[in-house]
Amino acid sequence: MSLNHEVIQRIEQVVGATGLVRDPQLMRGYLTDWRNAYQGQAALVVRPATTEEVAEVVRICHDAQVALVPQGGNTGLCGGSIPDSSGNQVVLSLTRMKRIREIDLANETITVEAGVILQQLQDAASQAGRLFPLSLGAEGSCTVGGNLATNAGGTAVLRYGNMRELTLGLEVVLPDGRVWNGLRGLRKDNTGYDLKHLFIGSEGTLGIITAAVLKLFPATHSTATAWVALPSPQAAVDLIGHVRSLCADRLTGFEMMSRQSLDFVLDHVAGCTDPLEAKHPWYALIELRDTVPDAPLALLLENGMAHAFEQGWVTDAVLASSQAQAAALWALREGISEAQNHEGPSLKHDISVPVSRIPEFIGRTDKALQQDFPGVRIVSYGHMGDGNLHYNISKPVGDADASFKAREHAIMQVIYRMTSIFNGSISAEHGLGQAKPDAAVRFKDPLEIELMRAIKRTLDPTGLMNPGKVFTVGLE
Amino acid sequence: MSLNHEVIQRIEQVVGATGLVRDPQLMRGYLTDWRNAYQGQAALVVRPATTEEVAEVVRICHDAQVALVPQGGNTGLCGGSIPDSSGNQVVLSLTRMKRIREIDLANETITVEAGVILQQLQDAASQAGRLFPLSLGAEGSCTVGGNLATNAGGTAVLRYGNMRELTLGLEVVLPDGRVWNGLRGLRKDNTGYDLKHLFIGSEGTLGIITAAVLKLFPATHSTATAWVALPSPQAAVDLIGHVRSLCADRLTGFEMMSRQSLDFVLDHVAGCTDPLEAKHPWYALIELRDTVPDAPLALLLENGMAHAFEQGWVTDAVLASSQAQAAALWALREGISEAQNHEGPSLKHDISVPVSRIPEFIGRTDKALQQDFPGVRIVSYGHMGDGNLHYNISKPVGDADASFKAREHAIMQVIYRMTSIFNGSISAEHGLGQAKPDAAVRFKDPLEIELMRAIKRTLDPTGLMNPGKVFTVGLE
Numbered sequence: 001m002s003l004n005h006e007v008i009q010r011i012e013q014v015v016g017a018t019g020l021v022r023d024p025q026l027m028r029g030y031l032t033d034w035r036n037a038y039q040g041q042a043a044l045v046v047r048p049a050t051t052e053e054v055a056e057v058v059r060i061c062h063d064a065q066v067a068l069v070p071q072g073g074n075t076g077l078c079g080g081s082i083p084d085s086s087g088n089q090v091v092l093s094l095t096r097m098k099r100i101r102e103i104d105l106a107n108e109t110i111t112v113e114a115g116v117i118l119q120q121l122q123d124a125a126s127q128a129g130r131l132f133p134l135s136l137g138a139e140g141s142c143t144v145g146g147n148l149a150t151n152a153g154g155t156a157v158l159r160y161g162n163m164r165e166l167t168l169g170l171e172v173v174l175p176d177g178r179v180w181n182g183l184r185g186l187r188k189d190n191t192g193y194d195l196k197h198l199f200i201g202s203e204g205t206l207g208i209i210t211a212a213v214l215k216l217f218p219a220t221h222s223t224a225t226a227w228v229a230l231p232s233p234q235a236a237v238d239l240i241g242h243v244r245s246l247c248a249d250r251l252t253g254f255e256m257m258s259r260q261s262l263d264f265v266l267d268h269v270a271g272c273t274d275p276l277e278a279k280h281p282w283y284a285l286i287e288l289r290d291t292v293p294d295a296p297l298a299l300l301l302e303n304g305m306a307h308a309f310e311q312g313w314v315t316d317a318v319l320a321s322s323q324a325q326a327a328a329l330w331a332l333r334e335g336i337s338e339a340q341n342h343e344g345p346s347l348k349h350d351i352s353v354p355v356s357r358i359p360e361f362i363g364r365t366d367k368a369l370q371q372d373f374p375g376v377r378i379v380s381y382g383h384m385g386d387g388n389l390h391y392n393i394s395k396p397v398g399d400a401d402a403s404f405k406a407r408e409h410a411i412m413q414v415i416y417r418m419t420s421i422f423n424g425s426i427s428a429e430h431g432l433g434q435a436k437p438d439a440a441v442r443f444k445d446p447l448e449i450e451l452m453r454a455i456k457r458t459l460d461p462t463g464l465m466n467p468g469k470v471f472t473v474g475l476e
Numbered sequence: 477m478s479l480n481h482e483v484i485q486r487i488e489q490v491v492g493a494t495g496l497v498r499d500p501q502l503m504r505g506y507l508t509d510w511r512n513a514y515q516g517q518a519a520l521v522v523r524p525a526t527t528e529e530v531a532e533v534v535r536i537c538h539d540a541q542v543a544l545v546p547q548g549g550n551t552g553l554c555g556g557s558i559p560d561s562s563g564n565q566v567v568l569s570l571t572r573m574k575r576i577r578e579i580d581l582a583n584e585t586i587t588v589e590a591g592v593i594l595q596q597l598q599d600a601a602s603q604a605g606r607l608f609p610l611s612l613g614a615e616g617s618c619t620v621g622g623n624l625a626t627n628a629g630g631t632a633v634l635r636y637g638n639m640r641e642l643t644l645g646l647e648v649v650l651p652d653g654r655v656w657n658g659l660r661g662l663r664k665d666n667t668g669y670d671l672k673h674l675f676i677g678s679e680g681t682l683g684i685i686t687a688a689v690l691k692l693f694p695a696t697h698s699t700a701t702a703w704v705a706l707p708s709p710q711a712a713v714d715l716i717g718h719v720r721s722l723c724a725d726r727l728t729g730f731e732m733m734s735r736q737s738l739d740f741v742l743d744h745v746a747g748c749t750d751p752l753e754a755k756h757p758w759y760a761l762i763e764l765r766d767t768v769p770d771a772p773l774a775l776l777l778e779n780g781m782a783h784a785f786e787q788g789w790v791t792d793a794v795l796a797s798s799q800a801q802a803a804a805l806w807a808l809r810e811g812i813s814e815a816q817n818h819e820g821p822s823l824k825h826d827i828s829v830p831v832s833r834i835p836e837f838i839g840r841t842d843k844a845l846q847q848d849f850p851g852v853r854i855v856s857y858g859h860m861g862d863g864n865l866h867y868n869i870s871k872p873v874g875d876a877d878a879s880f881k882a883r884e885h886a887i888m889q890v891i892y893r894m895t896s897i898f899n900g901s902i903s904a905e906h907g908l909g910q911a912k913p914d915a916a917v918r919f920k921d922p923l924e925i926e927l928m929r930a931i932k933r934t935l936d937p938t939g940l941m942n943p944g945k946v947f948t949v950g951l952e
Contacts, residue, residue: 104830105832106717107863108720108831109830150666157664162663162664164670180921180923182921183899184899186828186900186904187633187828187861187863187864188633188828188863188864188901189904190629190901190905190906190907191901191903191908191920192678192920192925192928193931193946194673194674194676194677197674200670201668201669206669217724218721245605245767246694246768247768248693248696248725248766248767249724290724291722291724292723352662353662354583354585354662355582355583355584356580356581356583383664386664387664423662425667426667427666427667428662428664428665429664429666430666432667436667444668448656448658448671449668454934455931455934458930458931459927470669
C-alpha cells in the first residue's frame with residue numbers, strides 16, 4: 001500500500017523534520033548501495049533517533065500496512081538494505097541511533113545502539129583497554145545493526161567467531177511496534193528458546209534490531225605475521241591444522257590466496273610488491289597474537305614453520321620484522337577484491353565448505369569451470385580457517401564484457417552446485433539479501449526453507465518487514 | 477490420548493522387541509531422575525537405534541496423537557526428561573543411538589549421535605589428539621542429546637562457551653516425523669534463519685535432536701592451578717578481570733566459593749583438607765592451560781598474583797605443585813553439592829547475573845534472606861567468569877526439616893526476585909524442565925514468553941513434544 005499524507009504526518013510528528021528525508025536528491029544515498037549494484041525507490045526515508053521513535057514509526061507503518069526496509073551503513077553486498085522499485089516502501093535508517101549506552105568492564109561487555117559504526121565500536125573498546133574483534137573491509141562505514149542483521153564475518157572469525165558469537169543480548173522492535181528488551185549481558189541463560197539467534201542474521205525480515213550487548217575481549221600486546229608460499233590448497237589445510245594445534249587461540253588470522261589473486265594485486269594496487277623472489281601457486285598470510293607483551297610469537301611461528309618445511313607444506317616464507325611490513329602483507333590480501341575490478345567484469349562468490357574439503361572443492365570446481373568456460377580466470381582466496389572462500393571469476397583475457405556477462409548465471413550455477421555437493425553454504429558471510437533468495441531455494445533443503453517461512457509468518461504475519469529479502473518475492 | 481494395542485504393535489514393528497520396554501520393573505529407571513526428585517508414568521518406553529527409527533516412531537505417535545518425552549542420560553536437574561503422571565505419554569530414549577559417525581580432524585569437528593555419553597565423546601576427542609571441552613559433574617552418564625537439549629554449561633564455559641557455542645550442525649526429527657538434516661560442519665553459513673539455535677536449549681519441546689556436528693579444539697599440554705583466598709566477592713571480580721587481561725584464553729577455569737561452602741566439604745567429604753592455614757571468607761580456584769608444552773603458566777600466574785596481593789584482592793594463595801595437588805583443589809570445588817546434602821534439606825539454585833553485579837547480588841540477597849529467614853546457611857559458589865552462581869540454601873542448624881521445607885517457596889521467590897532486579901537469569905545452565913516454567917512466567921518478560929509460545933505452536937502445533945516442559949501445563 002502506498003503512503004498517504006496523513007501517515008507521513010504521523011511519522012513526522014514522531015521523528016521531527018530532521019528525522020524525515022523526502023527530497024529526491026537527499027534520498028538518493030539511501031536508495032542505492034555503495035557499489036551502485038542495487039537501486040530502488042522509496043516513499044520516504046525515516047531516521048528515528050531513539051528506540052521509542054523506531055517503535056512508534058513501526059507501529060504507524062504496521063497500522064497503515066506499509067512495508068519497511070531497515071538500513072544501516074548500506075555497505076551490504078546482496079542488496080539487503082535497498083528497497084524495491086515500487087516506491088511504496090519506507091526506508092528506516094538507523095544511523096542516528098549511535099549511542100554507546102554502557103561499557104561494563106567487569107562484565108566484559110559493551111551496549112551499543114544499532115547505528116554505531118563498527119570502527120567507532122572498535123575504538124571505544126580500545127580506549128577502554130579491550131578488543132572488539134569483528135573486523136571487515138567496510139568497518140569505517142558499516143553499522144552494528146547491519147553487522148547483526150547479516151551476522152557479519154570477516155578476518156577474525158577464526159579466533160573470535162561471527163557477529164552472532166559476539167552477541168549476548170538484543171533490543172528488537174517487533175513488526176507490530178512492540179519492543180522486546182533482551183538486552184541482557186549474561187554468559188549463561190537457559191530459560192527457554194534463545195530468541196536473539198532468530199533475529200541475528202535475519203536481515204531485517206523479523207524485526208528491527210535497535211541495540212545489542214556485545215562481548216569484549218582482552219587487548220593483545222604481541223603480534224607475529226608471516227607470508228608463506230604453499231604448493232597446494234591441501235598444504236594449507238595441513239599447515240593450519242599444525243599451527244592451530246601448536247598455537248591454539250594465538251592464531252588470529254589465516255588467509256589463503258592463489259597466485260592469480262596476488263598477480264592482480266601486484267598489477268593494479270600501487271606500492272604492492274611480491275614478498276618472495278620466486279612465484280608460487282598458493283600463499284597464506286598467518287597472524288598470531290597474544291595478550292602477554294613480548295610473547296615469543298615469532299619463535300613459536302618459526303618452530304611451526306620448521307616442521308612445515310620438512311613436511312613440504314611450505315616452500316618459502318617471510319616473517320614480518322616490523323608493523324609496517326606486517327601491514328604491507330595484509331595489504332596484499334586486502335587489495336584482491338579491488339584489484340579484480342580492474343580486470344573487467346567479475347563474478348564474486350562467498351561460499352563455505354568444511355575446511356577439510358577445500359582442496360577437493362577447488363580442484364573439482366576449477367576443472368568444471370575450465371571445461372565449460374575455457375579461459376575464465378579464477379581468483380580463489382579467503383578465510384581458510386572458516387572454510388570460507390571468495391571464489392571469484394574474472395572474464396577470459398580478450399573476451400567481450402557482454403559475452404562474459406551472458407554466461408554469469410551459468411558459471412554461478414556450477415559453483416553453487418559444487419558447493420552443495422560438498423555440503424557447503426552459498427553465502428558464508430554476506431547473507432541472502434535480494435541477490436540470493438532464488439539460489440537459496442534451489443540449493444537449500446526445501447524443509448529448511450519451509451521452516452524458515454513458517455517462522456517468518458509467525459513473527460511477521462503481514463509480511464511488512466523487508467519484503468523480498470531472504471525469501472523470494474511473494475513466497476515469504 | 478492413550479496408546480492402543482495397534483499403535484504399540486506398529487511401534488514394535490519399527491524398533492523390534494529390544495527397542496521396547498514395557499515391563500514395569502525395567503521401565504522404572506526411565507520414569508524417575510537420578511536424584512529421584514521427579515517421578516512419572518508412561519505407556520511405553522521406546523528405544524530406537526537409528527534416526528530412521530526415531531522418525532518412524534515420531535510419525536506413528538503424531539498420527540495417533542500420543543505425546544513423546546525424549547530422554548538421554550536422565551541426569552537433568554529440572555525433570556525435563558521425566559513424563560507426567562498420566563501414564564499416557566511415551567518415553568523416547570535415545571541411549572541406543574551412540575555412534576560416533578565421523579571425526580574430521582582437518583575441519584576440527586566430530587559428528588555424534590544423541591545417545592553418546594559425554595565422557596565417551598571427550599575420550600574420542602582425546603584419542604584423536606583433540607579436546608572436546610564441555611565438562612560437568614554428570615559427564616559419565618549424561619548424553620550429548622541432553623547436553624544439546626538443555627544447552628549444558630559446566631566449568632569450561634568461561635573459555636569455550638556453552639554447548640550451543642560448541643555446535644555447528646544438527647539433525648532433528650520434527651514433531652511430524654520428518655527429518656531436518658542440518659548436519660553441516662560449517663563455521664560460516666548465512667543463508668537465512670539459523671534453525672539449530674531454536675532446537676538447542678528447547679528441551680525436546682520442538683523436536684528430537686538425533687545427531688550433531690560439534691567443534692573440536694587443540695589439546696592442552698600445560699596447566700597451572702591455584703587456590704586463592706579473597707576478602708570479598710568484589711575482590712573476585714577485580715581478580716578475574718586482571719587475570720583475564722593478562723592471560724586471555726589461557727584462563728580455563730575460575731570458580732568462586734564461600735567459606736560456608738568449603739566448611740561443608742571439609743566436614744563431609746573424606747580426605748579433603750583446607751589448603752590454607754587461616755580461614756578466609758571467600759576463595760577462588762583458578763586454572764590456566766596452554767597448548768604449548770612447558771609453557772611458563774606458573775610464572776604468569778605468580779606475576780598476576782603479585783599484583784593482586786598488592787591491590788588487596790588476594791590475601792593468601794597456594795599454587796598446585798603436582799597434578800595430584802591440582803586434583804585435590806578441584807575436589808574441594810566439586811564436593812560442595814554432595815557435601816551440602818549431608819546438612820539436611822537444601823534449596824539449590826542456578827542463577828546468573830552480569831559478572832560485575834555479583835558482589836551486589838550476593839550482598840543484597842544474603843541480607844534479605846537473613847532478615848526474612850534468620851539462620852539459613854547460604855552456600856554461594858559457582859562459575860564466576862560466567863556470572864553463574866549456585867546460590868544454595870541449607871536449613872538453619874537445629875530447625876526441623878518440615879519447617880524449612882514449608883519456607884522453600886518463599887526463599888526461592890526472594891532469590892528469583894533479586895535475580896530479576898539485576899537483569900539476571902533464574903536458570904543459567906539447568907534449563908526449565910518441569911521445575912521452573914511457573915517461575916519463568918513470573919520472572920521473564922511476558923512478551924518473550926508470548927514469542928516462545930508462538931514458536932512452539934508453529935513448530936509443534938499439536939503440542940505432542942514433551943508437554944508440560946519449558947511452558948506451564950496447558951499454556952504452550
